[in-house]
Amino acid sequence: MIEVKNLYKSFGGQDVLKGIDYVFERGKTNLIIGESGSGKSVFLKCMLGLFKPDKGTIEYDGKPYTTFSEEEQRELRTEIGMLFQGGALFDSMTVEENVMFPLKMFTNQRRKEMLKRVHEVLERVNLTGNDHKMPSEISGGMQKRVAIARALVNKPKYLFCDEPNSGLDPKTATVIDNLIQELTHENDITTVLITHDMNSVLEIGERIAFLKDGVLAWKGTKDEIFKTDDEAVTDFVYSSDLFQQVRAAQNNDD
Numbered sequence: 001m002i003e004v005k006n007l008y009k010s011f012g013g014q015d016v017l018k019g020i021d022y023v024f025e026r027g028k029t030n031l032i033i034g035e036s037g038s039g040k041s042v043f044l045k046c047m048l049g050l051f052k053p054d055k056g057t058i059e060y061d062g063k064p065y066t067t068f069s070e071e072e073q074r075e076l077r078t079e080i081g082m083l084f085q086g087g088a089l090f091d092s093m094t095v096e097e098n099v100m101f102p103l104k105m106f107t108n109q110r111r112k113e114m115l116k117r118v119h120e121v122l123e124r125v126n127l128t129g130n131d132h133k134m135p136s137e138i139s140g141g142m143q144k145r146v147a148i149a150r151a152l153v154n155k156p157k158y159l160f161c162d163e164p165n166s167g168l169d170p171k172t173a174t175v176i177d178n179l180i181q182e183l184t185h186e187n188d189i190t191t192v193l194i195t196h197d198m199n200s201v202l203e204i205g206e207r208i209a210f211l212k213d214g215v216l217a218w219k220g221t222k223d224e225i226f227k228t229d230d231e232a233v234t235d236f237v238y239s240s241d242l243f244q245q246v247r248a249a250q251n252n253d254d
């Protein structure tokens with residue numbers, strides 16, 4: 001669980017986050033949605049420790065970051081898995097080497113032990129037999145699965161995903177969404193996922209935080225998002241054709 005209390009962040013006089021209170025639940029896919037420039041990435045970077053908040057606290061499983069010793073900060077970094085927008089694999093490394101990278105960085109495990117874990121996660125994301133391929137030799141969807149395996153190889157408590165679906169066709173995007181959700185449940189991870197993809201909201205929006213101009217304008221679940229009359233939310237989500245179609249179908253059923 002990550003609890004954010006009264007979080008403020010500004011840059012050169014521009015207030016980007018304006019007093020956010022929110023709880024990201026453990027074992028759930030927690031989505032952050034909102035227009036471009038609403039502060040989603042800055043929010044994520046504050047939780048990753050890349051930006052220092054101006055005010056407010058971020059608690060990781062009940063412990064405020066400001067009380068972490070240097071050793072605890074280092075440990076927290078090993079407990080975080082990150083899934084970047086493009087997958088961000090190392091092009092010059094094989095699939096196996098890419099997935100092994102966090103183990104080399106953060107553990108003292110012996111190569112045999114690391115390889116065992118790497119093969120275990122590759123099997124989990126259905127990539128057995130691709131260990132020695134280069135990223136350029138596999139499809140975009142497979143590259144994302146390698147990136148997921150790499151994010152999970154060190155058994156993180158927290159998984160941060162920044163638009164994990166970008167660049168994928170809708171069917172592959174859904175497979176990736178569902179894989180992230182399954183792994184979140186299986187491993188009881190606190191998953192925080194930024195998305196622009198309304199299909200992701202419908203598929204895996206167990207918890208949704210809607211940011212508008214640096215403020216938490218609405219929170220709820222994928223079922224609640226169809227029922228809310230909150231104008232800020234409806235303006236945003238019904239600009240998506242998909243949402244309009246789903247709501248029309250619901251109205252026909254009623």
Ligand SMILES: Nc1ncnc2c1ncn2[C@@H]1O[C@H](COP(=O)(O)OP(=O)(O)OP(=O)(O)O)[C@@H](O)[C@H]1O
Binds near residue numbers: 034035036
């Ligand atoms: N390092 C920085 N220095 C100065 N301003 C920044 C910095 N990072 C972000 N900002 C500003 O903060 C605001 C919010 O940016 P942010 O990237 O969080 O938006 P976003 O909701 O993630 O947008 P998008 O959906 O387009 O990625 C923007 O006005 C941006 O210019």
